[in-house]
Amino acid sequence: MEVSLENKKIELIQWLSTLNDKTLIDKLMKLREKEKTDWWNEISAKEKESIEKGIQDADNGKLTSHSKVKEIYEKWL
Numbered sequence: 001m002e003v004s005l006e007n008k009k010i011e012l013i014q015w016l017s018t019l020n021d022k023t024l025i026d027k028l029m030k031l032r033e034k035e036k037t038d039w040w041n042e043i044s045a046k047e048k049e050s051i052e053k054g055i056q057d058a059d060n061g062k063l064t065s066h067s068k069v070k071e072i073y074e075k076w077l
Helices: 005-018 020-037 044-059 066-076
Strands: none
Touching: none
16 A cells, blocks of 8 residues: 555654754755756756757647657667
């Protein structure tokens, strides 16, 4: 039986409240800060350009269906 998300949160809160390891707490704080970071600001200009081109292509209807792609690449899968 899988533990619900709420129960996992409670379990983590209880564990954190008993934690005395400053190094581990610092690592957790860094992880928390990293989660707040927008990945868009972390990627290169070339990656941003590629994503924007893909969005523009999709907006213009330049798409290939999954079934067509599967058909093309089936021999390698």
